[in-house]
Each structure stands twice: as structure tokens, then as C-alpha cells.
Amino acid sequence: MSDPTTLGDLQLAIMRVLWARGEASASEVHAALLAERGLAPTTIATMLRKMEDKGVVRHRAEGRQFVYRPAVEERAVRRGMVGELVERLFLGDPAALVNHLLSDGQIDPDELEALKELIAGRERRAQGGSGRG
Amino acid sequence: MSDPTTLGDLQLAIMRVLWARGEASASEVHAALLAERGLAPTTIATMLRKMEDKGVVRHRAEGRQFVYRPAVEERAVRRGMVGELVERLFLGDPAALVNHLLSDGQIDPDELEALKELIAGRERRAQGGSGRG
DNA sequence: ACGCCACTACTACCGCGGTAGTCCCACCGA
DNA sequence: TCGGTGGGACTACCGCGGTAGTAGTGGCGT
Structure with missing residues (x-):
């Protein structure tokens, strides 16, 4: 529980891809974000793994690829992050x-x-x- | 320019004190936040210095004390942070x-x-x- | 069968918010 | 004048987002 929903910028971008597609391999996510971010594939992969540690995504192996899936809803993330901002900035x-x-x-x-x-x-x-x- | 307005939780708490009082010494800020945070005085002082580096507060010496003053308006901070969230979470x-x-x-x-x-x-x-x- | 390639795993590193200890100086009082 | 004390300065350290190199591994093509 605690506060799973406080994602950074890249994490959010990744989640957007996942939310939009339902699921995607690391390379697909990388491809999807290449244009707007131009990051190394390993960066995406690393982030994805960190995000899995945090519990915001899950993966399943498909051949030698990992297919990632969101483990938190967009709505919940919005709620969490907006809530935090409201708390911090507008005293709740x-x-x-x-x-x-x-x-x-x-x-x-x-x-x-x-x-x-x-x-x-x-x-x-x-x-x-x-x-x- | 850049993006001066992205303050952390403690920084916001400190700013709130400063905004409310107009100005305050490090110890006054510490005293004001003691109840809700219970932090060491040095923590506040360190934070204040870091914040001055960032340009969000300024200080003047009064005797051997530093009296800090906000260097950014609450409105600007709100705008900046809300704007960032909107960007990140709601695509602008x-x-x-x-x-x-x-x-x-x-x-x-x-x-x-x-x-x-x-x-x-x-x-x-x-x-x-x-x-x- | 073997080597290359694609992918994941591990590790490292930066910046920054946050937290605090320690040191040092200056001032005040005895 | 000398010592205590209060406050700033410096330094250190943790966690985490972000970024990426390198190592390891397994499969596919030749």
C-alpha cells in the first residue's frame, strides 16, 4: 500500500504507452518513446525493471522478450499524484x-x-x- | 529562468512559513516546523541554504542570525508546480x-x-x- | 554447430531532496 | 580576557529518478 503512485516523468511516459496499448515489450516502449525522448533502450529496460520493483508494472516472458503490463490504473495514479500535490501545495x-x-x-x-x-x-x-x- | 519552481515537501513547508511571515530567521522557521516535523535545526538551516542556492529564498544578516525572505511568490510556485503536473499527467x-x-x-x-x-x-x-x- | 544478435541483468553514476553531525567563529557575559 | 553558547558552514549520506554501459545468455541464421 503506502504510496505506490508517485511516478517520475519518464515513468509516466512509459505508463502512458502501457496504458494505451494494454501491454508492450521493452523494445516497443522504447520505440514508442524514441521520438520524444531519444533514450537508450537499456534506459527504458532499466526503468521498466525499477518500475516492476515498485509494483507499478508487471511482466510476462514471451520468447526472450518481456512483455510489460500496467499494474496500476491511470486513474489511481492521477488520484495519487494530484492528491499529493493538493496536500503539498493546497493544504489538502x-x-x-x-x-x-x-x-x-x-x-x-x-x-x-x-x-x-x-x-x-x-x-x-x-x-x-x-x-x- | 529555467524552472525555479519545483520545490520538495520540506521546501514547501519552509516557504509557507516564509510567505506567512514575510521573513524569518532559520531558528524561527525551525521553531515553526518543529511541531509538525520535528527536524533538527541544522536540517532547516541546510535546506534554507540549498534553497538560497536555487534562488527561491534570500537572506540578510541580522546580528549573527540570517533572516530569510521568500524570493519567489507563492502564486508563481503554485503555477509552476501545477503546470508541471498538468504537463506530466494531463498532457498540458x-x-x-x-x-x-x-x-x-x-x-x-x-x-x-x-x-x-x-x-x-x-x-x-x-x-x-x-x-x- | 557456431557465432552473432537481441534482450535482459547487473552495476555505476549524476543530481537533488532530505536529514543531520561536526566544526568553527563571533559575540556576550563573567 | 577567556570561556561558553548559539548559529552558520561544510560535509556526509540515503533514497530515488534518470541514464546508460557492459556483461551474460539464449536463440536463430548460416
């Missing part, structure tokens, strides 16, 4: 983060509409009953 | 972060109202012209 108040986003002008004006609807929907659901599961 | 789309916060149920239902008003106000301002300041 998520609304303060939204507040910051809004008042800092980091959100496109045209997104505001969509957000309002999102909130409205959320309100309706909250009244309807129970929380999340 | 801040609205996606809000979306996550909302749909993940991390926001108290009673906060939704306040948020809606915030958005409304933001919309009005956006129409009014100019950007942030």
Missing part, C-alpha cells in the same frame, strides 16, 4: 487547486462552459445518492 | 485536471457551488478583455 483542499487554475488564467475561456456543465452534472449525481465506489 | 490540459478532480469525487459537494460562481466570475472577466495581471 482540492477546491483551492481548482480555484488556482481558474484565477490564474491557465484555463481556456471556452473550456469554462464545459467545466460548468461538469460541475452541474456532478451536483446532480451528488444529490442522487451515494458517492463513488 | 488544465481542464482535464479539473475534470479529474470533479469526476473523482475529491471535491466536497458543497464546494461545487463556490466553484461554479468562480467560473462564472472568470467568464465575465474573460469577456471584459485583457488577461490576468
Whole structure:
């Protein structure tokens, strides 16, 4: 348990590949990230192994290749990392983060509409009953 | 330039003290954080020095004490760190972060109202012209 | 069958946040 | 003047993300 979800930048990039594909060999991950990162294949492989130690991915052998699969959901990672940021930066108040986003002008004006609807929907659901599961 | 704004947990805690007080000596910071952290005074002092190297605080000598002062605004730090998270986790789309916060149920239902008003106000301002300041 | 190649395993190393000990100096008080 | 004390300076060390070289191993092609 503890806090499995605090991934670095490269780890996140790797996870994105894995989440998108469901699974991928080390070389596939490397190929997928080559353009944006240009890292050595061993770097990816090493990272993948470290990530497996951490429990965020798992692998199975397919021939002489390792095929990696995410062991944590994207949602959980998001929750963990966002939660940590909120804790660190906004003293645990998520609304303060939204507040910051809004008042800092980091959100496109045209997104505001969509957000309002999102909130409205959320309100309706909250009244309807129970929380999340 | 670069990216001055990526502070660790302790650094943030120290900055909070500094932001709140305007300035504080190393011992004052230590005293302020003793309860919640229980760290050695030297730890705080070391951190403060490292932070000065990074340019996030400045000091002036007052007698034999160093009085530290923030060299970056809280807002800037928030922006930097939130921005980084958004980049890493939401591919640069801040609205996606809000979306996550909302749909993940991390926001108290009673906060939704306040948020809606915030958005409304933001919309009005956006129409009014100019950007942030 | 043998050698090369592809892949994984091991190891090393850097930077940095975090934590703290020790040293040294300067100032204050006796 | 001399000693104690408080505070900064230096140094060290751990863990971890990130990066990569090198070693080892097993399979495939010739």
C-alpha cells in the first residue's frame, strides 16, 4: 500500500504507452518513446525493471522478450499524484487547486462552459445518492 | 529562468512559513516546523541554504542570525508546480485536471457551488478583455 | 554447430531532496 | 580576557529518478 503512485516523468511516459496499448515489450516502449525522448533502450529496460520493483508494472516472458503490463490504473495514479500535490501545495483542499487554475488564467475561456456543465452534472449525481465506489 | 519552481515537501513547508511571515530567521522557521516535523535545526538551516542556492529564498544578516525572505511568490510556485503536473499527467490540459478532480469525487459537494460562481466570475472577466495581471 | 544478435541483468553514476553531525567563529557575559 | 553558547558552514549520506554501459545468455541464421 503506502504510496505506490508517485511516478517520475519518464515513468509516466512509459505508463502512458502501457496504458494505451494494454501491454508492450521493452523494445516497443522504447520505440514508442524514441521520438520524444531519444533514450537508450537499456534506459527504458532499466526503468521498466525499477518500475516492476515498485509494483507499478508487471511482466510476462514471451520468447526472450518481456512483455510489460500496467499494474496500476491511470486513474489511481492521477488520484495519487494530484492528491499529493493538493496536500503539498493546497493544504489538502482540492477546491483551492481548482480555484488556482481558474484565477490564474491557465484555463481556456471556452473550456469554462464545459467545466460548468461538469460541475452541474456532478451536483446532480451528488444529490442522487451515494458517492463513488 | 529555467524552472525555479519545483520545490520538495520540506521546501514547501519552509516557504509557507516564509510567505506567512514575510521573513524569518532559520531558528524561527525551525521553531515553526518543529511541531509538525520535528527536524533538527541544522536540517532547516541546510535546506534554507540549498534553497538560497536555487534562488527561491534570500537572506540578510541580522546580528549573527540570517533572516530569510521568500524570493519567489507563492502564486508563481503554485503555477509552476501545477503546470508541471498538468504537463506530466494531463498532457498540458488544465481542464482535464479539473475534470479529474470533479469526476473523482475529491471535491466536497458543497464546494461545487463556490466553484461554479468562480467560473462564472472568470467568464465575465474573460469577456471584459485583457488577461490576468 | 557456431557465432552473432537481441534482450535482459547487473552495476555505476549524476543530481537533488532530505536529514543531520561536526566544526568553527563571533559575540556576550563573567 | 577567556570561556561558553548559539548559529552558520561544510560535509556526509540515503533514497530515488534518470541514464546508460557492459556483461551474460539464449536463440536463430548460416
